[in-house]
Amino acid sequence: MPEVLVRARGLTKRFGTFTAVDGIDFDLYRGEAFGFLGPNGAGKSSTMRMIGCVSPPTEGELTILGADPVRNGPAIRARLGVVPQEDTLDVELTVRENLLVYGRYFGLPRALIRERTAQLLEFVQLSDRGGDKVDALSGGMKRRLTIARSLINEPDILILDEPTTGLDPQARHVVWDRLFRLKQRGVTLILTTHYMDEAEQLCDRLVVMDHARFAAEGTPRELIERYSTREVLELRFDPGVHEQAAEKIKDISAKRTEVLADRILLYVKNGDEALAAVRAHGLEPLTSLVRRSTLEDVFLHLTGRRLED
Template sequence: MDDVLIEAEGLRKVHAPRGGGEGFEAVAGIGFRVRRGEAFGFLGPNGAGKSTTMRMIAAVSPVSGGTLRVLGMDPAVDGAGIRARLGSVPQDDTLDTELTVRENLLVYGRYFGLPRAEIRARTARLLDFARLADKADEQVEALSGGMRRRLTIARSLINEPEILLLDEPTTGLDPQARHLLWERLFRLKQQGVTLLLTTHYMDEAEQLCDRIVVMDHGRIVAEGSPRELIEAHCTREVLELRFAPDRPLDGLAAEVAGIGERTEVLPDRLLVYADDGEAALKAVHGAGVGPQTALVRRAGLEDVFLTLTGRTLVD
């Protein structure tokens, strides 16, 4: 158990109501363990309890029930000690835009009581790590979104944390910036930093996470590696069928029923889940159901996510 850095059992968070009445249970008795050097992901729709769980781990939001241990400590008692050994990357960048890139790191390092010479040395290393050395003396307001995100991650590492919390780390970034951040985070994991992240990008979770919990309505509905989750909740392949607008999809779904393990009706297409998508497509044509277009693809984490949490939009 020495390698377990975070352990939760029956963890609950109830937000106090405004104006009386019952509180809202944002996290409803969940349990998980995160081991040293893992990349551990929280997936779920908006309001599932992901960010609330991260805030409790970061010792900035009190636990309402159950037990939580972070680095062997109780956040209710040892919050300052936990925060000193964590790095945190919030959803929104909180950089000081009036300071330069270098100054943002130098000032942040002082919050941890580090000697000035040590802060300067770490700042130089982190600027290289974040590929921002050539921007060191530019003001933050002149940086692109991807550069700001890299600076936020660099700043979170100034205290050389054992655990790095990342809340939606690449939201709003273009594909090039996202892939560069993934490469930087993978390097951190290789160096032994434990990563906890929330994300809405399924490809990001598959790329970065060793293990994932899927949350919905404050509860964990599935846990495992990306591959384990796909194998447990989906077929190997998915056949996507699109038809002319005048052909009712409910009726067409009845005609292809039994070809795959299951069929799902979406507003614009049918999904047929099957281990052999090409064989399923051949069977669809054999049944006389001629789609306008057909696509066979491998099942992915997004299919798992939507299967477990539904397709209804959550605001």
């Protein structure tokens, strides 16, 4: 039985009358990558901040590394690595100094930090930028530096709040690659994201979060199997006939149909057969696409909304 690093029961966070997190339960095991998937405002960041011991829970039970975050915050934080949603790099310092100073906040000896800094900068592919000011780095490089910084104390748990939000696709892939390597090394990761592909690539287990609560929980594969079909047929019609088409398509046997503002999604076992059936009904879509189900479909099914709206 793997060790439980974070345990939450009925965990709740309220800001005044607004409930950001509403009684969630979960266990995080050593060595796993656990994801919180959900749209903006679902309560992911509030949960991360509570786990990071920088936000006391309003109600419920939260145990991190066997300790109480309210009473032992500094001690727990000494064992965490945090990648916040927005970079909090020290812009007045160079890349290398950022790691040095941050390591000192943990009380690590300078010689040890220097040794780790060299390794970490190499790991995040910033070795040649060590002497540069942080301001001069691109968004992706800053993100990688933040990740390197979060590892300076050899954390038991690495907390990543939307690690790739705001990065361009290429930079995002570099970050994913680095995080995947950490995962392979057995680092325990908690991450939040509203990107499906991120969650599918990085998470062993995830919860779908919506309106401050968990809507579903499982491995990415389990969630897709449970809440979606094998394939999805995406159809796009001329805006003029979009609604008529949606009406007619109801007759076609699909497990589920979603009519979005711009597209119609048919959840089916076999997409090509479904497309043939659509055409047989005398409907000719402008474009059609048969694809495999993703977590986006799971989310749509669970909440009736798209993730990035």
